[in-house]
Amino acid sequence: MxxxxxxxxxxxxxxxxxxxxxxxxxxxxxxxxxxxxxxxxxxxxxxxxxxxxxxxxxxxxxQAAVELAKTIDETEINITERAGEDGKLFGSVTSKDITEALEKQKGIKVDKRKVELEMPLRNVGRAEVKIKTYQGVIGKLTVIIKGEA
Structure with a gap:
């Protein structure tokens, strides 16, 4: 049957x-x-x-995820945190900070669990962060961390 x-x-x-x-x-x-x-x-x-x-x-x-990944690849965001003179941050930049800055600066909303950070960012400078938009589709976001006294 x-x-x-x-x-x-x-x-x-x-x-x-x-x-x-x-x-x-x-x-x-x-x-x-x-x-x-x-x-x-x-x-x-x-x-x-x-x-x-x-x-x-x-x-x-x-297809929507691939388009979002392309947009993320071309995107740079700036994050300003308090830092010491040696370039180390007093705190750290986490995936939550990155998603909030991405939404505020570029209007792109991403779940913080999709941001792949092995460890929080703790130094001033430029960093590449992977963001998973779909299974097997990953965008690379450029994060510029600036220090302020």
Whole structure:
């Protein structure tokens, strides 16, 4: 019996898949509990259309992320912090500081968890910071840290 799954079912398949299961399992469990519907022509066509729509949506999100990464690559932000005479900051520049400055100066909103800093920036100067915009898509932001007495 063919069943179109409406949600993920362990050891059977994922949402939107068309699976072949035994008649009793399909009728008595999957369909009764609302985890699937009978795999007739209409339901199969609807499932394939939904899959195609989701694929288009994912591709559009990826394209938007690539455009954002290009914008980030071309962007420089300035951050001013208190520093000593030797160029070391009294505090540090964290991913939160970077995202706030990016939004305030350039209007680009990024989640602070997407900023990849191994350690907070503690010196005056120029630094390259990686920002993950999508899975496998990374933009490199130039951060210029200026010290003030």
């Amino acid at each position: 063919k069943v179109v799954l409406l949600e993920n079912v362990k050891n059977v398949g994922n949402k939107g898949e068309i699976v072949e299961v035994k008649d009793g399992y399909g009728r008595n469990f999957l369909i009764k509990t609302g985890k699937g519907v009978i795999g007739n022509k209409e339901n199969i066509a609807m499932a394939e259309q939904t899959k195609a729509d989701e694929a288009k949506k994912v591709e559009a999100e990826r």
